[in-house]
Amino acid sequence: MKNHRLSRFIRRGGIIAYPTESCFGLGCDPKNKQAIKKIIKLKKRSRNKNFILIGSSIKQFDNFINPLDDATKKTLFSKWPGPHTWLINVNNQCPNWLKNNSKIALRIPSFSKCQDLARSIDMAITSTSLNLSGKIPLKNYRDVCRFLPNQVKLIGGRIGKNKKPSVIQDFKTKKIIRS
Secondary structure (H helix, E strand, C coil): CCCHHHHHHHHCCCEEEEECCCCEEEECCCCCHHHHHHHHHHHCCCCCCCCEEECCCHHHHCCCCCCCCHHHHHHHCCCCCCCEEEEEECCCCCCHHHCECCEEEEECCCCHHHHHHHHHHCCCEEEEECCCCCCCCCCCHHHHHHHCCCCEEECCCCCCCCCCCCEEEECCCCCEEEC
16 A cells, blocks of 8 residues: 655655664665765764665666666576665666665565565665664664654564574675675
8 A cells, every 4th residue: 555645755855764674774765865864864874885775676676777687687586575685786877875886785675564665655765774883773662762863754563583684795796795
């Protein structure tokens, strides 16, 4: 079911906190530079660190990557949906603040709350752990409520059972960046 109110909030630069497979995450419209800056400031994060985008379908990544052939999709979907992030070459439309060495980090999670969220707003969003940079990610609702400023919209629910963040793998080289 579409959530037009939440979609408008995000597209206008709003930040959301939501449960992921392993912790609460922070999300925004990846094409909104001001929203990205808000997350960087909130987390006290280095501007050099990149963001992962999550979506409920590969179509939600169309603004960031070139069309994919069937063999490439087959490889991606050998790990998707799931806690696996692929680094994929970007297209010319991808904003500079999202790419690193002409690549972008993308994931289609299997966690139903993330799937439902991306489907309800019909767009990919950033996915970064909810914490101060270098600190332990927040895992329970009460801690999230204490940490968040009022301008961040909290999507309630419990996190998944994963103990670690997603694996990150370069699609072209197959090198594991984070295990």
